Amino acid sequence: MPSPRIDGVGGHRDFRRLWAGSVVGQFGSAIGMVALPVIAVVVLDVSAWQVSLLAGITALTTVLVAFHVGHLVEYTRKRPVMIGGDLIRAVTLASLPVAHVLGALTYAHLCAVAAVNAVCAIAFTGASQAHLKSLVSPAGLIDANSRLESTRWLSISLGPALAGALIAALSAVGALVTTTVGHLFGALAVRTIREPEPPPPERPLSGERTSRRAELFAGLGFVRGHPTLRPILFGWILFAGASSMAAPLTAVFYMRDLGFSTFEYGLLMGVPSIGGLVGARLVPSLVRRLGALRTLRWASLLRGPWYFLIPFAVPGPVGLLMCGAGFGLLLLFSAAANSAMAGYRQLETPDALMSRVATLWAFATTVSQPLFILLGGVVAALLDARAALSAAAVVMALAGFLLPRKG
Numbered sequence: 133m134p135s136p137r138i139d140g141v142g143g144h145r146d147f148r149r150l151w152a153g154s155v156v157g158q159f160g161s162a163i164g165m166v167a168l169p170v171i172a173v174v175v176l177d178v179s180a181w182q183v184s185l186l187a188g189i190t191a192l193t194t195v196l197v198a199f200h201v202g203h204l205v206e207y208t209r210k211r212p213v214m215i216g217g218d219l220i221r222a223v224t225l226a227s228l229p230v231a232h233v234l235g236a237l238t239y240a241h242l243c244a245v246a247a248v249n250a251v252c253a254i255a256f257t258g259a260s261q262a263h264l265k266s267l268v269s270p271a272g273l274i275d276a277n278s279r280l281e282s283t284r285w286l287s288i289s290l291g292p293a294l295a296g297a298l299i300a301a302l303s304a305v306g307a308l309v310t311t312t313v314g315h316l317f318g319a320l321a322v323r324t325i326r327e328p329e330p331p332p333p334e335r336p337l338s339g340e341r342t343s344r345r346a347e348l349f350a351g352l353g354f355v356r357g358h359p360t361l362r363p364i365l366f367g368w369i370l371f372a373g374a375s376s377m378a379a380p381l382t383a384v385f386y387m388r389d390l391g392f393s394t395f396e397y398g399l400l401m402g403v404p405s406i407g408g409l410v411g412a413r414l415v416p417s418l419v420r421r422l423g424a425l426r427t428l429r430w431a432s433l434l435r436g437p438w439y440f441l442i443p444f445a446v447p448g449p450v451g452l453l454m455c456g457a458g459f460g461l462l463l464l465f466s467a468a469a470n471s472a473m474a475g476y477r478q479l480e481t482p483d484a485l486m487s488r489v490a491t492l493w494a495f496a497t498t499v500s501q502p503l504f505i506l507l508g509g510v511v512a513a514l515l516d517a518r519a520a521l522s523a524a525a526v527v528m529a530l531a532g533f534l535l536p537r538k539g
Contacts (some may be wrong), residue, residue, distance in 0.1 A: 137271040138416045146325045147276055153321035154260060155283045157218065161253065162291020162312040163298065163307055164225065168242060170304035175232065177238050189243055193250035194498040199348045201254045202491030206484070207335050210263035212323055217252040217259070218319035224248045225310040232305045254491055262486035264328050265478045274424060274475040278415040281471040285463065333484035351488030354481070360425065360536045361480060361489075364473060365496060367432060367534035371466075372497045373504035374527035377520070379508030379509055382442070385517040386455065390447045392409055400452070404460035411467035419472060422478070428472040429535040435465030436529030443521040462528070 141147045172178045172186055205213055224245045231237040268276050298307035336347075346353070355361045386392045386400060411431075418427040441458030445451035481489045511520040 133168065133364055138274050138420050140227060140416070141268050141272045141276045141279070144268060144276075146327045147264075147272075149321045149325045150260065150264065150267060150277075151279060151283070153214065153218070153318040154280055155287070155344070156314040156318040157253075157256065158284055158287035158320070158415065159291050159294065160221070160311040161316070162287050163295040163311050163314075164249065166295035167299060167304045167307045167311070168246060170299060171228070171237075171308075172242055175237065176239050176242070182239060182272045186239075186243060186246060188502075189246045190250040190253075190380065191498045191502060193247045194254060194494060197251055197256055198491045198495035198498070199351075199488070201251060201283045201314075202351060202488040203348050203368050205255055205258040205262070205491075206417075207332050207486040208259075210266075210326065210487075211329050211330055213255050213259040214263070214322045217256040218315040218322070220320070221249050221252045222312045222315035225308050225315070229305050229306050239304075254494060258487035258491045259493060260338050261386050261490035262483070263329070264504070265486060266485065267325075267327065270479060271529045274419045274472070275416045277474040278412050278471045281415075281467055281474070282409050282412035285405050285412060285467055291401075305455060336453035336522035351485050351490075351492040354485050355489060355492060358480065361477060362434040363534045363536050364428070364477070365493070367531045368473065368493070369496050369500045370531035370534065371432070371436070371528055372523045373389075373500040374467055374531065375466075376501035377527070378439070378442075378524035380505060381512055381517045381524075384512070385442075385521060389517055390451050390455075392452065396452060399456050400459060404456055404463055407460035407462075407464035408467035410426070411464035413477075415468050415471040417477070424472050424476040425536065428469055428476060429532070429537065430537045431469035431472060432532035434532075435462050435469060436525065436527075438462045439525040439528050441526060444519045 146330050169183055169186060172183050228241065228245060231241055253446075264276055264280075265273065295307060298310055302309070351398035355365055382400075383397065387394070392400070401511060415427065418431075422430065438458045441454045445454040445458075477489065477493075478486070508520045508524060511523055
């Protein structure tokens, strides 16, 4: 079988502009995720359940509007959506420091900003995924997604630390000023893309229109009938859910059961993310050798087993190495799988469904994660954190077997 052609996009100026806008948005989101709860606790002194509600607003908003936003974005030019999304996020985030200075900052204001930013993030994701396919050649999609995925992992590893430094230097409210500036820069970066944007897909003619429900869920219908995207989506839901199930339990397991210090816990949360950066950049070479679908399958099969090192870890330096290696290798193969999945999905999805399929992935992840987190809490309560993490590792490993062997 001839190796698929993979073109590098590092010299593609317009892609670099789109990439720059995405990077700034990713770091801005990482800073905002830390800053908003800090403002709620330190500035507004709200209760624990209100902090939890603030964290859940993003998920709830995604569940309620994802399909509607994807449908609207589908038939709209994508660059104005991305620019508008960044500008709205900049304005709403800037309103928090202004309200604080005026003594008018409230918890309801925080919740409203979180909800609006969630809608803008959904719109930006749907628009950017669709626009990327029109901006680079089909042969460049794998490398483009590899670069986007690598910087996403960079924001995950460095974003919280950067947020902490900004909060320490400027306060949580002041840190949002930098996030506002970042979103303005992101809008400017997209605005400077020079290649003309192709027109969006045309809406079905009146005689060809299906029901509104069918239009809203057209992305779901397409994936459900696709022989490879359907199992890929199911496998992704299982893996993402199991990862979410494990995330809140690792703090308990690391610091209470294994006796790691807060410094060691911070290392385990940050340093292994370098594996994600490396894994994403390996994808173009892997796809040249194996093809996108085989790369996705093998990366998915290899990511889960490494996580078993964590529940089997022991206290002390050896356990610290076991946890770091398990998490780092999990992230390495996860990033490789995610990059291959994004490129393959774009190649397989018709242009007229790109935004709706992209938002379907966000919706499915958002809906499944709370259910898995609840399941993890139940297992931990009935048994212990080690048992719950072992269950998460089993699900992660099994998720890879859902991937198709060939298209």
